[in-house]
Amino acid sequence: MTRRSTPAFAEDLARTVEARQMLGRLSKQLDERELAVVAMTALDGLTQEEIADILGLSRKTINRELDAIRGKVLALGGTL
Numbered sequence: 344m345t346r347r348s349t350p351a352f353a354e355d356l357a358r359t360v361e362a363r364q365m366l367g368r369l370s371k372q373l374d375e376r377e378l379a380v381v382a383m384t385a386l387d388g389l390t391q392e393e394i395a396d397i398l399g400l401s402r403k404t405i406n407r408e409l410d411a412i413r414g415k416v417l418a419l420g421g422t423l
Contacts, residue, residue, distance in 0.1 A: 362386055365421045372415055380405060381412050 362385045370378055376398070383389045383397070391409070395402040 359386075361421075365416065365419070368419050368421075369412075369415065372419075373412065377408060377412055380408050381416075384409065 366378070366382060366385070369381060373381065379398070380394055383394045389397075391402045391405045394400075395405045398405070
C-alpha cells in the first residue's frame with residue numbers, strides 16, 4: 344500500500360470539507376435534482392455523461408443544470 348504525503352492528504356481533506364460546507368449552503372437554494380447533480384460532480388467526481396445515465400437525462404440537460412448551479416455557487420463565493 345502506498346502512503347500519500349501529509350500535504351497531499353491535507354489538501355484533499357480540505358477540498359472535501361470545503362465541498363461539503365458549500366453543499367450545506369447550497370442545499371437551501373437548490374432543488375433535489377440540482378443538489379444530486381452537484382453532489383455527484385463535486386463529491387463523487389462523476390462526468391456529465393455518467394450523471395446523465397444515472398438520472399436518465401441527456402448530457403445537455405446536465406450541462407445546463409451545472410451552468411445554473413455554477414452561477415449560484417459563485418453568488419455564494421465558492422467554486423465548482
